Amino acid sequence: MSKSELKRKIFELDFAIHELVLFLNSHPTSKKAMQLLDEYRDKRRECIAAYEERFGEYIVHADDTPASACWKWLEGPWPWENNFMEG
Secondary structure (H helix, E strand, C coil): CCHHHHHHHHHHHHHHHHHHHHHHHHCCCCHHHHHHHHHHHHHHHHHHHHHHHHHCCCCCCHHHCCCCCCCCHHHCCCHHHCHHHCC
16 A cells, blocks of 8 residues: 555544444444454554555654644544545
8 A cells, every 4th residue: 555545544543433432322233333443443553564564664644634723523534534634
């Protein structure tokens, strides 16, 4: 995978992990959600290890987020679809 593809995959996993954590706040006994959370955390660790092996330390900077006056997530694109992850 290229650098931008790995970044995109990590951002996708971050999004899924965050959503699962929110879901588990209201559904704390969901075994399926816990299994998915563990699976996505493992995949994220693997992606970060692959990134660091090929490109150096994985650090998220403020520059990795889009600049705008407010979050317009409903208008798209989704966070992993932005060009700011290229490079």
